Structure formats: structure tokens, C-alpha cells
Amino acid sequence: MSVSEFTKKYVRNRADYLCEYCHSPEKISSSRFTIDHLQPRSLGGSDTEENLALACNRCNQNRYNFVVGRDLETSTILPLFNPRNQLWQEHFIWSLDATKVIGTTAIGRATCDRLDMNDEKYKGERSIREARALWLEAGWHPPANDLRQLKV
Template sequence: MPIRDAAKQAIRERAGYLCEYCHSPERLSANRFTVEHIIPQSLGGSDDLANLALACRRCNERRYNFVAGIDPDTQEIVPIFNPRQQSWKEHFVWRGQGIVIEGTTPIGRATCLRLDLNDTRYLENDSIRETRRFWIKTGIHPPADDPRQDEDRL
């Protein structure tokens, strides 16, 4: 059964119109973000609001139906970030004035790697890091609830 428009709107509002993985703003996207299943339907996930998240196209495509990833520090398989059960700030920080998302826990690191949140595998000219640099210049990034962290200048 398709997710109703009212439910999609509630999910957008709950997410603050940000991708719940990379925190890109939906208002700057040419397309509306996807309402995705945290536990994919192919793995038994439901359409319950507690299993739905707002995701930008790039995060949704990279996440696919994965629920786990490899922590690059320990090489252990760990679950990827679950925005319904976990706080973004407990697993990620902004570095380089908001250009790079750094995972600070095994879940954060595995999610950064699985979703390639910083385009480390795809170093094309139009990478998300270049987009974030532009957003920073215009004063619209990082999101207001994410204070700029200046320990590193990347």
C-alpha cells in the first residue's frame, strides 16, 4: 500500500525537511526527498511511521536495502544509523566548517562509508562536498541545529 501524502508530509516535518542521514536540505533539491523504509520492506520492514525516514536521492540510492555496514576502524559489521532510534549528534559531527560529516562511533563511521556521505568514492567535480561549500558561502549550511565545528579546516 502506498504511503499517504499526509504521512509523507508528517515525515518531512518531523525531519525538519532535512535528509535524516546527510542533513542536506530538501528545499535546495530539484526534487522532493524520498520517504524511505529504515528496515526495507524486502527485509520485513513495515510502513509504520516508526520505520520511515526522509532521505535525499543520493543517500537513498546508496543505502539501497542495507541495514549494516563495516566500521573502517575495527572492520566489524555494525548496523547503520537509524534516525528513529538514534540521535544524529551522537554519531556524527561536522568538520571543515560543515563540509565533511565525520562518524564518531562505529555506527557513524559505518554509515559514512556505506552511504558515502562525503563522496570519498566518487570524486567527481560536482561532489557533495563542493555543494556544501556553496551552501556555506550562502549561509544556509550546516543546518541551524548543527553548530559549525571548526577543529579541522578541510
């Protein structure tokens, strides 16, 4: 079974067109974001709206079918951040320069690590932090609801 176009539109709108993990804006992406299954179909997850999240291609590819991550501070294995029952602002903040997502809880840290939200494991042609710096210059970043920042 596939996710209907109506449901995809609902998920995008509910997420305010932001990746529900790293809060990248879909409007500046060259491709539409992915409808991600919080509990992957390969692990028995459904196509219901409660099991779906909007994810940028980077977060979706790094998440794959993982549902847990490791908090590098405590070495604890924890469930990944779930935007259906957790608030982003309770688990993440932006660095002072707004280019780095910082996990403020064990779940936030485990999610940042598993999804490699700051390109600390893999360096692509252009890192996400470099892209965020450009988005900041253009006034597209950080999202208005994410203005809490931490000096790192």
C-alpha cells in the same frame, strides 16, 4: 502498499526537511527527498511512521536495502544509523569547514562509509562537499542544530 501523502508530509515535517542521514536541506534540492524505509520492505519492513525516514536521493540510493555497514577503523559490521532511536549529534559532527560529515562513533563511521556521505568512493559531476561549500556561502548550511564542529 504505498506510503500515504499524509504520512509523507508528517515524515518531512518531523525531519525538519533535512535528510536524516547527511542533514542536507530538502529546500535546496531540485527534487523532493525520498521517504526511506529504515527496515526495507524487501526485508520485511513496514510503512509505519516509525520505519520511515526522510532521505536525500544520494543517501537513499547508496543505502539501497542495506541495514548494516562496516566501521573502517575496527572492521566491525554494525547496523546503520537509525534516526528513529538515535540522535544525529551523538554519531556525527561536521568538519571545521562544514563540508564533511564525520562519524564520531562506530555506527556513525559505518553509516558515513555505506552511504558515501562525503563522495569518497564515487566522484560525481559535482561532489557533495563542493555543494555544501556553496550552501555555506548562501547561509543554508550547516543546519542550526548541527553547529558542533571538529578540526580535521
